[in-house]
Amino acid sequence: MIKTKSLSVSALLAPTDERRDLRDSVAKLTSRYGRAYMQKHAREGTRPDEFWQALGAAGFLGAHISEAYGGGGGGFTDTAIVLEETAAQGCPLQYIVISPTICGTILDHHGSDALKDRWLTGIAEGTIKMCFAITEPDAGTNTHRISTTATPDGNAGWRLNGAKYWTSGVDEADAILVVARDAQPGPSGTPTLSLFVVEANAPGITTQPIDSASDAPETQFMVFFDDVPVAPDGLIGAQGQGLRMVFSGLNPERIAAASMVNGIALFALEKAAAYARERVVWSTPIGAHQGLAHPLAKAYIDVQLARLMTMRAAEMFDAGLDAAEASNMAKLAAADACLQALDQSMQTHGGNGLSNEIGLADLWFTARTVKVAPVSREMVLNHIAQHSLGLPKSY
Secondary structure: OOOOOOOOOOHHHOOOHHHHHHHHHHHHHHHOOHHHHHHHHHHHOOOOHHHHHHHHHOOOOOOOOOHHHOOOOOOHHHHHHHHHHHHHOOOOOHHHHHHHHHHHHHHHHHOOHHHHHHHHHHHHHOOOOEEEEOOOOOOOOOHHHOOOEEEEOHHHOEEEEEEEEEEEOHHHOOEEEEEEEEOOOOOOOOOOEEEEEEEOOOOOEEEEEOOOOOOOOOOEEEEEEEEEEEOHHHEEOOOOOHHHHHHHHHHHHHHHHHHHHHHHHHHHHHHHHHHHHHOEEOOEEHHHOHHHHHHHHHHHHHHHHHHHHHHHHHHHHHOOOOOHHHHHHHHHHHHHHHHHHHHHHHHHOHHHHHOOOOOOHHHHHHHHHOOOOOOOHHHHHHHHHHHHOOOOOOO
């Protein structure tokens, strides 16, 4: 899929030489695997471990993590490029959004030296995977209603009890970053949250796969915590400050999800454009027909706008600015643009657009997921209405 003039190389983004080289390096590595490789693993229910290990060994998984803990010491913009370009080569990996992005960022910013020594270096290098357990059946986006509880266990630490929903990849995780409600309310009388790192094989943890339509390599699970012990050093940061720390990982999560689907959109548009140039019907390339060319051009415009907002959000996060508005806008724009690009690319291919050989149709579920996760479209619009437009809160 790698080309001399890839659609992902855009003057609009004005990349530095270093980031242009990073994109080229990611493209070269990923193109050794390609769409068929990912499809094979999805079809067989196996993991693309060789690809993951290669990304880790090259330093791409931990591009934004501190050098002291095995990372590249770059900005989150670098990781956004990694996520976009792997997907642009037909190899989107949701686990990059989870382990180095959410968990790695939270640990890097808030973890103790002991936690960083134990987990962060492995996360950056790809030798350790950590999944993120926050969503619950009765809480959803309302994190304040989390019912999974951390109860003090004397000097031994805490005991976790509760259940999490739509936890990605717990079956391949070495550890779980758990968001839990403290057993006792905070000074104001309202419930507080804390973050804990729990080994995935800790006693009292059971899992149940969720039967979903996903063709992605990562499996979704319900995770049950039945009096699970957490050692004192398993706490991230200060007890009761979990909500603030969670948000240091959620803006990167939105940027990462946007980057991944931007890459899927580029993959789809590049395939469609190549096919439209080459496919001749009645002596004319089909790309010469405006009925086909204009929808692809519009999709390209929307994808480039989404990419600009995504990179702007990453740059704001790297600069220590409030990136919430930009991250939410990027996530919404990228999800919509990707689905439009994917749909039009499939339409350009006609019936072949549904074939696994073309490799577009089986990306639809991953693209569609980003309209509801990591935060729903409706909650993004609520955020913009309230915080950007100053409208009354609707919930």
